[in-house]
Amino acid sequence: MNLENTVKYHFAKSTMISDSPRATASDSLTGTDIMAAMGMTQERAAMGYSAFLGKMGISNNDRDRAVALLAEYALTKCDKVAALRKLGAGVKPLVMRQLAIFAFEDYSRSAASVKQCDCCAGTGFLQADVFTNKFRKPEGKMTVSGMVKVKETVRVLCKKCNGTGTLSAACSDCHGRGKAMNKELTDKQGVPVMADCKRCSGRGYERIPSTEAYAAISQITDSISLDTWKKSVKPFYDQLITKFDIEEAWAERQLKEITR
Template identity: 40%
Template sequence: MKLEAIVKYFSPKSMTPGAVPCGMTADTLTITDVMASLGMAAAQSAIGIELYLAKAGVLPPDNITNYIEQLATERSKKNRALQKMGSHRRRAFLRTLSEYVFRDYSLSAASTTKCDCCSGTGFIDAEVFTMKAYRVRDSWFPQEQDREQIRVICKPCGGKGAIKNECRCRGRGVVLNKEKTDFQGVPVYSQCKRCTGRGYPRLKEAEIYAALGIPKSTWSRTYKLFFDRLVEHCHMEEASAEKALDRVTH
């Protein structure tokens, strides 16, 4: 059983507990079976389970953000730049960093992000030209073109103000290698270089170091690796929970 299959049991549209016989696949498990499996998996990887449920919106992110902050505080003892900060500033810095770690970890190809084209409004200003004419008796005479600004629906988001957080590979993580495909005569796919196989872009670094109040050079030199390792830790905990759940449901 996959972690993603658990989410539906927290908000079922139509499900009668105990109406489905117990079985060995996710499709035939009752709510009781699922909750028991979840409890056994949590006993082996509680952090990973809570991370995923917070990521899916089932649980509020407060507890898991506190966990990330505690982890960051422990790891900051080996970071000279963080140790040079005052205790109050370091605490606020790591709190903000932890919130962005969770946001970055929570992203997926199905996530939605604010449309950069319209800044989330769903509309953009467009310049149009109209040709006006005047009538003299039975004849029409054109005037000069008239330029005006109008509000039109943003094409990238279709007026929604948000777009899917998927890469150009449409969330697949691979793209068609045209050169190898033409040479071999069959479709050949390669890892997408833009997202490195994730299927979606990560948070913009400019947003992170701006929120932390540090310049880009300081972020790249001192804190980027620290941030990336915290995000990697979250993914590792989720992978551990995935394996634990798979063991108890097979």
């Protein structure tokens, strides 16, 4: 049994959790079996299992727990990076938690995810200056009023997100498929050739820019420059993202071991 099968338990319509009817599968797992297996997996691979459930949107508590566990892990490893080792005792845990939050968001992103519109900052509207023609009576005169242009600031619908405030995280080149036509190979062979999308490296979605994580860190401390971030802290941040993938794979192996 793999991790994806456990999702059915959280949204199950019956107490029998199996890919086939019980009448034709004598080794089907009952609801009690599943609960026991999930509990054991949680105990053996807490970070990976919580991260998976949080990624699947099963529980915000699991998301928070995964972030907390990664922040604790980061605290045990961050002193290997000089810029992080120099942080004060009160600042370091805050920085590690912020890195863990962004690491989880990047780890859990997919082609089906949405991101905040960077044009309207998620509001769905923009402030725009418009000029309108209005009738206005000249001061001190009792004559017929004249028409003048008046400048006003109004809210207009954001055209980029059509007022939703969000955009799809799917890659704009491959539209979430991870594959795109390779023009060079297509021209050479004379038939359409599909290859991993160069923009997203075959993921099918855009990753969260690391500069967003740096901007959040800068709100906590100004002791990490952008150059330092790029040279030493960003590689550490990338390792935290990879840590979730490693821990999820470990949870997968533990669940299979328990339910085999």
